[in-house]
Structures are given as structure tokens and as C-alpha cells.
Amino acid sequence: MSARWTTAVLDTNVSGGLVVVRSAEGFMVDANGALFPRDWFKRQEPDIRFEHGIGHYDGQPVYLAELHGAQALPGCSWRGLRQFMLEGDFDTYKILGYAAQIATWAREHRFCGSCGQAMTQVPRERAMYCEPCDLRSYPRISPSMIVLVTRGDEILLARSPRFVTGVYSTLAGFAEPGESAEDCLVREVREEVALEVQNIQYVGSQCWPFPHSMMLGFHAEYAGGEIVMQPDEIEDARWFRVDALPPLPAGRSIARYLIDLYVARRLGLPEPVLPR
Numbered sequence: 001m002s003a004r005w006t007t008a009v010l011d012t013n014v015s016g017g018l019v020v021v022r023s024a025e026g027f028m029v030d031a032n033g034a035l036f037p038r039d040w041f042k043r044q045e046p047d048i049r050f051e052h053g054i055g056h057y058d059g060q061p062v063y064l065a066e067l068h069g070a071q072a073l074p075g076c077s078w079r080g081l082r083q084f085m086l087e088g089d090f091d092t093y094k095i096l097g098y099a100a101q102i103a104t105w106a107r108e109h110r111f112c113g114s115c116g117q118a119m120t121q122v123p124r125e126r127a128m129y130c131e132p133c134d135l136r137s138y139p140r141i142s143p144s145m146i147v148l149v150t151r152g153d154e155i156l157l158a159r160s161p162r163f164v165t166g167v168y169s170t171l172a173g174f175a176e177p178g179e180s181a182e183d184c185l186v187r188e189v190r191e192e193v194a195l196e197v198q199n200i201q202y203v204g205s206q207c208w209p210f211p212h213s214m215m216l217g218f219h220a221e222y223a224g225g226e227i228v229m230q231p232d233e234i235e236d237a238r239w240f241r242v243d244a245l246p247p248l249p250a251g252r253s254i255a256r257y258l259i260d261l262y263v264a265r266r267l268g269l270p271e272p273v274l275p276r
């Protein structure tokens with residue numbers, strides 16, 4: 001959320017407002033961006049799979065429509081959420097990131113996980129409901145730890161085979177049942193690079209809608225061990241001096257923030273602000 005964007009559960013039977021349109025190809029855009037007048041959109045008779053009211057932007061109600069196919073309206077095309085994260089205004093990215101998470105949840109919770117019957121949308125609540133089971137399913141959020149490990153003027157960065165060529169980042173991983181945030185962090189660092197850490201400090205958090213991570217960012221100091229890379233997950237991991245860093249993750253990511261913050265403190269530069 002931001003000063004201009006707040007989330008809300010809105011009644012889809014009410015007309016008007018703005019709409020963001022999603023398909024498997026991403027979000028629909030035209031020359032004016034990704035927010036369309038909803039009444040105009042409806043008049044084009046799009047093949048809507050489901051609709052959710054998701055919030056207010058500058059006081060205007062905003063809805064999400066997910067299409068069955070990937071047929072963009074004339075003059076429109078599709079753009080992936082990552083493009084909005086990388087460029088463009090942050091409010092639009094926040095709206096679309098939220099819309100993407102609601103769409104993922106709505107698509108994946110059409111049927112009850114317990115009895116298999118069709119679920120229904122609960123009015124005024126972000127929940128899908130199975131009456132026979134009296135079961136509600138809410139949007140899924142996956143807590144993930146992300147940590148910058150440091151050793152004086154050096155920081156530990158690693159590459160996953162999934163990264164853009166040349167880019168190195170901080171270590172990250174999903175929390176498992178039974179773990180505290182700190183347990184998860186210690187386990188992930190052991191699994192991915194076989195190092196021990198100490199003085200774990202929470203720094204800040206960021207929603208990461210790819211598809212539903214909640215990143216909890218930490219700083220930790222190296223405590224011991226030699227780097228042993230986890231096969232398949234880690235392609236390269238090494239210590240970099242703060243004044244000789246490789247290509248880094250996108251400016252809006254918490255990974256980048258954790259790195260920039262430490263470097264700024266080490267080199268006496270102004271501290272960055274976490275985009276969230």
C-alpha cells in the first residue's frame with residue numbers, strides 16, 4: 001500500500017471504477033498504462049474468468065479481471081509483472097503485484113482442498129468458502145528469509161542458475177514448518193554455502209509477488225566455515241569487497257537494499273530507502 005493505493009474488498013456487482021486485466025501472458029497495457037475504465041472494458045465483452053474488487057487508487061475503486069484466454073483488446077498488449085517491477089511507477093507495480101497475488105489465489109482455490117467441491121467467493125471478505133466443510137481459504141503468503149552475510153569489508157554473494165547472467169545476490173529461502181525466522185536463516189545459509197553465522201539482525205521486509213513471497217530481510221555476520229556450494233541451487237558463491245562488487249539485483253528488490261545499506265554504512269555514504 002502507499003498514500004495513493006489502499007487495498008479493500010469491493011462488491012463486483014457495483015459498476016464503474018478502474019480495472020486491471022490479467023491473463024497467463026501478464027497484465028494488459030495500452031498507451032495510458034495498465035488501469036482501464038471498467039465500464040468501457042465491460043462493453044468490449046471480454047471473456048472474464050473471474051473478477052475481484054481489490055482496492056482504491058486515488059480514491060477510485062479498482063477491480064481485477066482475469067481472462068480465460070490471452071486475447072488482448074485492440075490496441076493493447078500484455079506485459080509481465082517483472083517488467084513493472086523493473087521500470088515504471090512504483091504505485092502501479094504495487095497495484096499489479098497485489099492483483100497478481102489475488103489472481104493466483106482465486107485461480108488455485110476454485111475447489112475445496114478438503115472435499116473437492118466448488119468453492120464460492122465470500123462477500124466482503126478475501127476468502128473462498130466451502131459450505132459442506134465450513135472451510136475458508138485465504139490468499140497464501142510464503143515467508144522467505146533473505147540475508148546479507150558480511151565479514152568486515154567483504155560481503156557474501158551467490159548466483160543461482162536462474163539468475164540473469166553475471167548477477168550475484170544475497171542468500172534466500174522459504175521458511176519450513178516448525179522454524180523461526182532465525183532457524184530458517186541459519187539452515188538456508190548452511191544448506192546453500194555451508195557457513196555459520198552470528199549476530200543476526202532483522203532489517204526490514206518486502207512483499208515479493210512472484211508468486212506470493214513475504215521477504216524478511218536480515219543482516220548476519222560470518223562466524224565460521226569454508227564455502228561449499230549446494231549442488232543445483234548455487235552456481236557460484238564468493239566474498240566480494242564492498243568497493244569491488246559484481247552486477248547486482250534489481251534496484252527495487254530487498255536483496256539490493258540489504259547490499260546497498262551495508263555498503264553505504266561501510267563507505268560512509270547516504271543510506272538507501274527500502275522500496276515497499
Ligand SMILES: NC(=O)C1=CN([C@@H]2O[C@H](COP(=O)(O)OP(=O)(O)OC[C@H]3O[C@@H](n4cnc5c(N)ncnc54)[C@H](O)[C@@H]3O)[C@@H](O)[C@H]2O)C=CC1
Binds near residue numbers: 169188206253255
Ligand atoms: N526480493 C528479493 O530481493 C529476492 C526475493 N527472492 C525470493 O525469495 C524466495 C525464496 O528464494 P529461493 O532461493 O528460491 O528459495 P529456496 O532456497 O528455499 O529454494 C527454492 C526451493 O524451495 C522450494 N519451494 C518453492 N516454493 C516454496 C514455498 N512456497 N514454500 C516452501 N518451499 C518452497 C522448492 O523446492 C524450490 O525449488 C523466492 O520467491 C525468490 O523469488 C530471492 C532473492 C531475492
Ligand SMILES: [Mg+2]
Binds near residue numbers: 171172173192233
Ligand atoms: Mg535459495
Ligand SMILES: [Zn+2]
Binds near residue numbers: 115
Ligand atoms: Zn470442502
